[in-house]
Amino acid sequence: MMNFDLLQAIIFDGFFAAIASVGFAVISNPPRKAILVSALLAAVGHGLRYCLLHCTSLDIASASFVAAFSIGMLSIVFARMIHCPAEVFSFPSLLPMIPGMFAYKTVLYLVKFIQCKDNSASVDIIVSIFKNGLTATFIMFALVVGVALPMFIFHKQSFAVTRILKLVKKN
Amino acid sequence: MDIHLELKELSKFLSDYSTSLMAVGVHTSRIVRNTARIAESFGFFVDMTIFQKTIIMTLRDKDNTHSYSTVNKIKPMALNFEINSQLSSLSWEAYDDHLSLDELKVKYNEIISHPRMSKWMVLFLVACANASFCRLFTGDWQAMGVVFIATLVGFFVRQKMMERHINHLFVFVVSSFVASMIGCTAVLYNIGTTPQIALGTSVLYLVPGVPLINGIIDIIEGHVLAGVSRLINAALLIICLSIGLSLTLLLLGVQTL
Numbered sequence: 001m002m003n004f005d006l007l008q009a010i011i012f013d014g015f016f017a018a019i020a021s022v023g024f025a026v027i028s029n030p031p032r033k034a035i036l037v038s039a040l041l042a043a044v045g046h047g048l049r050y051c052l053l054h055c056t057s058l059d060i061a062s063a064s065f066v067a068a069f070s071i072g073m074l075s076i077v078f079a080r081m082i083h084c085p086a087e088v089f090s091f092p093s094l095l096p097m098i099p100g101m102f103a104y105k106t107v108l109y110l111v112k113f114i115q116c117k118d119n120s121a122s123v124d125i126i127v128s129i130f131k132n133g134l135t136a137t138f139i140m141f142a143l144v145v146g147v148a149l150p151m152f153i154f155h156k157q158s159f160a161v162t163r164i165l166k167l168v169k170k171n
Numbered sequence: 172m173d174i175h176l177e178l179k180e181l182s183k184f185l186s187d188y189s190t191s192l193m194a195v196g197v198h199t200s201r202i203v204r205n206t207a208r209i210a211e212s213f214g215f216f217v218d219m220t221i222f223q224k225t226i227i228m229t230l231r232d233k234d235n236t237h238s239y240s241t242v243n244k245i246k247p248m249a250l251n252f253e254i255n256s257q258l259s260s261l262s263w264e265a266y267d268d269h270l271s272l273d274e275l276k277v278k279y280n281e282i283i284s285h286p287r288m289s290k291w292m293v294l295f296l297v298a299c300a301n302a303s304f305c306r307l308f309t310g311d312w313q314a315m316g317v318v319f320i321a322t323l324v325g326f327f328v329r330q331k332m333m334e335r336h337i338n339h340l341f342v343f344v345v346s347s348f349v350a351s352m353i354g355c356t357a358v359l360y361n362i363g364t365t366p367q368i369a370l371g372t373s374v375l376y377l378v379p380g381v382p383l384i385n386g387i388i389d390i391i392e393g394h395v396l397a398g399v400s401r402l403i404n405a406a407l408l409i410i411c412l413s414i415g416l417s418l419t420l421l422l423l424g425v426q427t428l
Contacts, residue, residue: 023300
């Protein structure tokens with residue numbers, strides 16, 4: 001029964017991540033055919049991260065790395081299928097995982113630190129600044145390195161995906 | 172044709188091409204690759220330096236006897252993945268079919284002037300996205316509703332101000348202030364069981380995700396200067412977003428977040 005609840009939670013997580021990724025993707029006007037793919041990748045990636053965070057003892061940065069790596073691998077497969085550069089749908093599918101909240105909380109705690117007059121309380125605030133700031137930085141690097149690794153591994157393929165578009169048209 | 176005239180014409184086109192790639196949010200190594208590929212199809216070599224505001228490039232022929240340099244401002248365009256994808260395939264088309272410069276220009280203008288998705292559609296989808304983002308942070312249905320309205324109004328304000336070409340940092344402060352003011356109603360009137368999350372996620376649609384990703388990719392691939400300047404720009408936007416949010420917190424006296 002417990003497992004069923006977890007599975008349901010993972011699916012819901014993936015579903016909402018897909019909506020979030022579509023919405024944030026349309027700000028940067030992606031090609032129509034890439035929108036659905038980025039939604040699918042976001043669902044897989046975010047669901048995987050949710051699963052890793054709740055079933056294993058991985059921290060959020062390592063879990064993000066694994067999720068981003070799987071997004072990167074899948075995006076290369078899809079890039080060859082629909083002939084778009086891989087980042088056109090791998091970037092939007094990373095957007096729901098961007099540590100925006102950690103990033104702005106860092107700034108909010110900085111503001112709080114300046115306003116704080118009590119010395120012992122300001123030590124706690126410094127801990128919060130570092131915790132949020134470092135988490136945001138590590139997640140950001142984990143996401144980008146994870147998604148870029150497959151592009152480095154499959155160097156040739158990922159450069160020439162938009163070229164195949166033309167060859168297919170010719171045939 | 173005179174070699175110098177040829178270099179000049181191609182140079183003008185390439186600097187136009189690369190500045191629009193930079194403006195629509197392509198990472199630096201792809202810009203360098205695409206531009207070099209087009210130059211190669213004409214039998215020339217190109218070397219370029221990319222800054223946040225300008226691109227400097229020199230086009231030269233095979234035996235280095237003639238060259239032409241240009242400096243061009245980056246265009247003020249919004250992020251656009253469709254143009255990114257189309258211009259990349261245009262560079263392969265030029266490479267494989269040896270298109271003439273006039274054909275290239277026609278195709279380039281066609282791609283650049285392609286219309287964007289309708290504004291109202293984007294507005295609606297962004298609001299849905301931020302509401303489901305609230306759900307990902309374990310917010311309940313009431314919180315999702317508040318975030319939906321907050322994003323709808325905040326993003327509308329942002330679109331309207333962007334159309335009037337107001338300074339984009341100021342736009343970020345104002346629209347995060349508006350969105351968090353509406354998000355704060357959840358805290359003030361105790362709507363639902365998770366009002367704090369509604370307030371916290373109401374401004375997240377403003378986080379500049381694509382510049383952050385591009386900046387780190389640039390740093391990894393060795394274009395450190397371009398990458399750091401992208402990251403600093405993104406950090407500035409996040410600071411502006413936090414200023415808007417902390418204005419709300421100060422005005423309404425909300426202590427915890």
